[in-house]
Amino acid sequence: MASNSRSNLLLFVAFAALSLLVAPPSRAEDRVLRVGTLKLIHGITPYFYEKFAPPGYRIEVVPFESPTDGKNAVLTGTVDTCIHGIAAFLLGAAAGEPVVIVAAATNRGMGIVADAKSDIKSIKDLKGKRVAIFPGSTQEVVILERLKAEGMSISDIQPIRLSFSDMPAALARGDVDAYVGAEPGPGISLANGTGRLVEYPYSTPIGSLNMILSTSEKLIKGDPERLKLIIDMHKKATDYAMSHPDEMVQVAMQKLGQQRKSIEMAVPNVELTWKIDDEFIKRAKAYSELMVEKKQVRQAPDMSRAITEQFM
Incomplete structure (x- = not known):
């Protein structure tokens, strides 16, 4: 009898150990x-999330x-949320991708910069010049609108495709x-x-709107509580970073x-934010309409579906 009990106990322990080995890691995950x-100073907010992480949670x-x-990455589930430009979001939403804006992220953070040795001092002076632009970015929509306001179009300049991180070095080398x-x-x-500021391009109908916090429809429906945790951190981290500019620089x-000097010059041109309010929605709609007008999308996405105030 004792032998049977011992066998049963050993069998139970073996099964328990096996279950731990084969159990899916979803709980830990x-x-x-x-x-x-994005690798930009106006995408810095997530690095402050850890300060406001719920007990037992880790931020990656x-x-x-x-x-x-x-x-x-949002659509594939590689990340739960992502801060990126609203232009990329609208391109996806207009194509029917199930991506949703759940919070604002950044205003400002843009700049039109010319070679300091050149005679370029205004948008009009860009005529015939080699101008680096990141296709599909918020900045692309902005420069198209600024050119239009000056009676120009993209055909009046020589657009050069370049990522944001490569632009300062290309300007310094004389490539653009x-x-x-x-x-x-x-x-x-x-x-x-090496550069001279031409302007901070915030005079268009979209104002200083730049980056947003996106997620997938799947996550909103499947795990809204998880999203609420992230967005609560996003709100607190945003307010904290804006009230601690020295830490933002660090x-x-x-x-x-x-280098410190370049970051200190960039910080005043960055406004971290999180609120989806009437002004945000108005600017987002204006942005969407501009993308249709400039034939970047065939039709505007349904903004009532593309933006949710559920977590505000």
């Missing part, structure tokens, strides 16, 4: 909140070079005459003396590998 962002920040890569960049790019060019230096 569920405690890791994966958030994407995944940096992306391209807004489209960030948006696609100007660029429509994202911080800390303009800050770098101004700090090292984190940006650490994560972006830039």
